Amino acid sequence: MKVAISSTGKELESEVDVRFGRCPYFLIVEIENKEVKNFKVIENRAAMQFGGAGMTAAQLVANEKVDAVITRAIGPRAFSVLTQLGIEIYQGSGKIKSVIEKFIDGKLEKITAPTGPMFTGKNI
Numbered sequence: 001m002k003v004a005i006s007s008t009g010k011e012l013e014s015e016v017d018v019r020f021g022r023c024p025y026f027l028i029v030e031i032e033n034k035e036v037k038n039f040k041v042i043e044n045r046a047a048m049q050f051g052g053a054g055m056t057a058a059q060l061v062a063n064e065k066v067d068a069v070i071t072r073a074i075g076p077r078a079f080s081v082l083t084q085l086g087i088e089i090y091q092g093s094g095k096i097k098s099v100i101e102k103f104i105d106g107k108l109e110k111i112t113a114p115t116g117p118m119f120t121g122k123n124i
Contacts, residue, residue: 001031003103004061005096006071010041012097020071020078021054022047027096028064034104056080062087070099091115102121 006023013062017023018028029039042064042098046056053060054074058081069082070092090108092099102108 001068001101002064002066003029003031003068003070004064004066005029005069005092005099007041007042008045012036012039012095012100014096016072016092016099017069018072018093018098020069021057023057023071024065026057026061027062028066029100031104036100042108043059050091052077055081058085060080062093070103070108071111073115074111075116079111081112 006017006020006028007025007027008017010025011119023044026033026044027039028042030037044057045060046053049056054077058078062085066087068088068090070090072091076087089111090103092102092110112123
């Protein structure tokens with residue numbers, strides 16, 4: 001299973017970024033047999049985009065063939081793109097390493113609707 005996590009940095013010790021579309025990085029984590037097997041960092045090209053950052057970010061992680069996304073907040077456009085592609089979205093906060101453990105243990109809440117309005121990402 002591959003999971004994309006909105007991140008403030010490039011390490012598993014980084015924090016989950018509150019913003020999906022405007023986070024600086026995504027950590028793409030591969031999980032096998034309830035363990036992290038590998039991860040890579042991709043820079044979020046949409047972070048400084050004037051508009052449509054959520055949709056661009058959603059397409060970016062979808063291109064990585066992820067099964068799920070973990071973030072703190074997600075707008076309606078990104079939510080729509082991900083759900084249409086069958087990518088599940090979960091809410092998590094804190095250190096990424098800890099959030100991954102909670103995900104593996106089934107302790108993260110699934111996001112079933114957008115958690116914020118459009119056009120607020122730059123101001124959070």
